Amino acid sequence: MGKTRTVFVCQECGYKSVKWLGRCPSCGEWNTLVEERDFSEESFSLIRREDPKVLPVSSWENEKLIRESTGYSNLDNALGGGLVKGQVVLIAGEPGIGKSTLLLQVSDRYARDKKVLYVSGEESGSQIALRAKRLNINNPNLLIYPEISLERILKVLEQENPSLLVLDSVQTTFSEKLESSAGSVSQVREVTYRITEYCKERNIPAFIVGQITKEGSIAGPKVLEHIVDTVIQFEGERFNFYRIVKVIKNRFGSTGEIAVFRMTDRGLEEVAEPSAFFISEKAKAPGSVVFPHTEGSKPVLLEIQALVIPALYTTPQRKTQGFDPNRLALILAVLEKEAKIFTRDQDVFVNVAGGMTVKEPSVDLAVAMAVVSSKKEKEIPQDTVIFGEVGLSGEIRAVHFGDLRLKEARRFGFRKALIPKNLDLEIEGMEVLPVSHISEAIEFLF
């Protein structure tokens, strides 16, 4: 077997060199050159072997997407209706959060009438068997193959020809054709590339487990996320009993969709009504606000909590969980300038209850009102939801999906909503309070 041609590629600027160099001569960065397979020779192999036809856009629609269930309806919904043939899904998350557990459970349900190959380089066969026993999984169609060599995995795939592949994980799998060690940038890329190529050719879906870095992003090069069709990430706390699966990229559906699970001693269980679950323990105290969150098509009600207390040290603290602390600093500054709510000698803590991370700016107004509520020690009425983006001069800006948010709030018995004036929404059975400035919102509530 001839050796594959490799080159050394700078991970910063893309400079290529035939030999390794400590410093990239192009961008001057140190230690950025990594050995990779020379993709320039075969970069077209991801495209199907037969020549594609040139047809008007409408003629292509006959190529219907056939979706198959993962066995979990909330996961199907998050993926846009199930797995598509040939779809490669990268699933990432912190150690111990439940990636292997979820995939073993999905494999089991998928293997009811089809063959599934679960490849694990992370655990031995008996370790997986132990987990399977705890999860009460005993399916003859579910094949476990503890292996780390990509070449051997591909050979077994040819022999077994499964209908679903799980690769746990990409970081432990390595190609014998590359010199670098398992988990290196070039290996991770090669493994993902070759597995994706196989899945597209055979038209089978695959889950690939990816580890994450200390900072919480997916380990390995960004190209990894470009190669695969879908990226899903586990959120939530390892020590809590709920797990949130969030779709952050999807070529076959919308992003931002979530599926919520509960970790029990029998494995992960679906949470059918995430909103009910997130607000079930809502505090009836100052500083607590319900915010209808959505990045995808399905909104969930979340509880935003703020705590404002006299500062312990000369520099007051601003600490957040599930929310950007810089955004909090900005909101506090606006509250001070535009509404004369001063917190400069106070510590401010903000928490998104339930372990969700909220990145959309529509949460601003809810955070601001939670802060004011805690500062004034006055409760926000229990039947009220709040959303809207806060601008630098205190203006409340319109946000997406206003009607979806209101409908979800109404479904759970909320009767009032503080929303941006520009949205101009009405909904039966709810009193909508449109506000255009942060001081107006404070006046309405307190």
Ligand SMILES: Nc1ncnc2c1ncn2[C@@H]1O[C@H](COP(=O)(O)OP(=O)(O)OP(=O)(O)O)[C@@H](O)[C@H]1O
């Ligand atoms: N006996 C048990 N009862 C209840 N929960 C358990 C039990 N054993 C394990 N768990 C849960 O399963 C989790 C481990 O899940 P899993 O091994 O699927 O994680 P992972 O994401 O694959 O981790 P890694 O990245 O290390 O492979 C533990 O954190 C724990 O919450």
Ligand SMILES: [Mg+2]
């Ligand atoms: Mg695992």
